[in-house]
Amino acid sequence: ARERSYAAVDLGASSGRVMVGRVGPGRLELTQAHRFPNRPVRVPEGLRWDVLGLYAGVLAGLRAAGPVASVGIDSWAVDYGLLDADGALLGNPVHYRDPRTEGVAEQVWATLPARELYAATGLQYAPFNTLYQLAAARGSAQLAQARRLLLIPDLLSYWLTGEQGTELTNASTTQLVDPRTRDWARGVAARLDIDLGLFAPLRRPGDPAGLLRAEVLEETGLSGPVPVTAVGSHDTASAVAAVPAAGERFAYICTGTWSLAGLELTAPVLTEESRAANFTNELGLDGTVRYLRNIMGLWLLQECLRAWGDPDLEALLSAAAEVPALRSVVDAGDAAFLAPGRMPERIAEACRASGQPVPATPAQTTRCILDSLALAHRRAVADARRLAGHPVDVVHIVGGGARNALLCRLTADACGLPVVAGPAEAAALGNVLVQARAQGLVGDLADGRRLLTRTQPLTRYEPRGDTSRWDAAAARLALE
Ligand code: ADP
Numbered sequence: 422a423r424e425r426s427y428a429a430v431d432l433g434a435s436s437g438r439v440m441v442g443r444v445g446p447g448r449l450e451l452t453q454a455h456r457f458p459n460r461p462v463r464v465p466e467g468l469r470w471d472v473l474g475l476y477a478g479v480l481a482g483l484r485a486a487g488p489v490a491s492v493g494i495d496s497w498a499v500d501y502g503l504l505d506a507d508g509a510l511l512g513n514p515v516h517y518r519d520p521r522t523e524g525v526a527e528q529v530w531a532t533l534p535a536r537e538l539y540a541a542t543g544l545q546y547a548p549f550n551t552l553y554q555l556a557a558a559r560g561s562a563q564l565a566q567a568r569r570l571l572l573i574p575d576l577l578s579y580w581l582t583g584e585q586g587t588e589l590t591n592a593s594t595t596q597l598v599d600p601r602t603r604d605w606a607r608g609v610a611a612r613l614d615i616d617l618g619l620f621a622p623l624r625r626p627g628d629p630a631g632l633l634r635a636e637v638l639e640e641t642g643l644s645g646p647v648p649v650t651a652v653g654s655h656d657t658a659s660a661v662a663a664v665p666a667a668g669e670r671f672a673y674i675c676t677g678t679w680s681l682a683g684l685e686l687t688a689p690v691l692t693e694e695s696r697a698a699n700f701t702n703e704l705g706l707d708g709t710v711r712y713l714r715n716i717m718g719l720w721l722l723q724e725c726l727r728a729w730g731d732p733d734l735e736a737l738l739s740a741a742a743e744v745p746a747l748r749s750v751v752d753a754g755d756a757a758f759l760a761p762g763r764m765p766e767r768i769a770e771a772c773r774a775s776g777q778p779v780p781a782t783p784a785q786t787t788r789c790i791l792d793s794l795a796l797a798h799r800r801a802v803a804d805a806r807r808l809a810g811h812p813v814d815v816v817h818i819v820g821g822g823a824r825n826a827l828l829c830r831l832t833a834d835a836c837g838l839p840v841v842a843g844p845a846e847a848a849a850l851g852n853v854l855v856q857a858r859a860q861g862l863v864g865d866l867a868d869g870r871r872l873l874t875r876t877q878p879l880t881r882y883e884p885r886g887d888t889s890r891w892d893a894a895a896a897r898l899a900l901e
């Protein structure tokens with residue numbers, strides 16, 4: 422029988438993991454080889470990723486994974502490492518939550534107005550888009566010395582293989598790609614004086630990305646040759662590829678550190694109305710577009726847990742389920758929650774400022790966060806449907822938040838639509854499917870989705886009650 426194992430390296434903002442996907446006819450099984458925390462480090466110059474620690478985690482994971490037919494890497498978007506003329510990394514990659522981009526977008530828009538930038542790239546405004554990070558770094562000693570820029574998955578891939586490339590789905594989050602041509606937005610780069618020569622040539626999901634270097638084989642105990650395959654290296658691209666949907670009438674919410682809520686489309690929506698609603702057009706597999714909005718996501722809860730000394734999550738969620746619904750809500754789309762620190766206080770302040778009861782206990786704050794996320798999910802799904810003119814019958818929740826039954830139930834109630842939750846490790850599964858497909862073991866996107874539906878445990882939540890109390894809660898935030 423044609424069965425093979427693939428290693429999927431999936432680095433999220435809160436944890437990294439190396440998963441092994443076993444693929445064969447009618448078979449798709451995912452097991453965890455290794456999981457490690459991803460903790461940003463605050464040094465005097467700012468907030469940085471511990472990228473060497475992550476690379477060590479990847480090597481340990483590949484060792485634990487054992488023999489595989491290929492390796493694929495995906496991670497969070499937008500961030501990058503700079504290499505000097507010798508190919509050596511210049512400093513620790515800057516974290517997208519680092520405050521260096523504050524006020525930078527306005528300077529960029531003085532040269533290239535936000536409207537034109539959206540029409541050319543389709544990317545939502547987020548202070549951390551690579552474009553703004555590069556503008557913030559302008560004039561720095563590091564950028565002056567840099568000869569190459571590699572996005573995080575491409576950097577790790579380079580360390581594993583010695584070969585450089587820029588994978589397209591993640592490149593689309595730089596704000597330097599045209600979603601219509603699916604190639605560099607050369608006019609944008611020229612107007613902003615950004616040297617596209619910094620980037621390695623584009624590669625597409627499924628393209629070969631080199632072979633594990635001899636030293637890597639030695640460190641991982643693997644016997645070569647082991648190819649690395651370019652996957653949807655943006656974690657959200659891989660996660661959406663693993664949404665177990667049938668047909669086209671679905672919305673998805675990828676819930677982890679972020680909630681990425683929206684639609685899979687065949688063409689970008691570049692209207693002024695779409696820009697005003699801050700929807701993004703990122704590139705997916707097979708010519709698809711991820712039309713979605715970024716919502717703060719479980720980051721709000723992660724930061725509260727950190728402030729509370731990491732209490733047991735399950736107990737906290739059961740307590741939150743007992744708190745009366747929709748007592749107070751905050752705008753979970755508000756970039757004011759982007760920076761780390763003081764999260765319970767910041768949530769309390771937002772409730773006070775909008776004249777709502779202030780959550781006083783961890784259970785009440787947790788309930789406020791989950792109600793607020795459900796409300797933001799509902800708004801994003803409704804806005805996306807309207808702006809893209811795309812019908813939606815079901816909402817798929819994938820990513821770590823699919824394990825949060827309360828969040829899934831609240832999202833179904835708020836949207837007034839059934840929610841299908843799972844898989845929680847969607848990014849890793851999407852990563853595996855692209856590798857298996859490159860070797861001819863599975864077919865197109867729809868074929869992969871059928872395989873997921875047959876093999877992955879999914880939970881369905883029917884909407885309860887009418888949605889009017891969600892309308893009332895939204896009105897308190899004056900968003901709708
Ligand atoms: P990322 O890829 O951004 O690091 P994940 O997709 O791994 O994020 O999701 C992490 C989140 O999933 C956690 O912050 C937590 O809120 C949620 N989560 C994980 N496991 C559980 C669980 N057993 N019950 C409820 N929530 C969970």
Ligand code: LRH
Pocket residue numbers: 433434496497498499517655656657678679681715
């Ligand atoms: C989720 C994610 C998201 C980006 C953010 C920076 O992990 O890739 O799609 O917007 O990180």
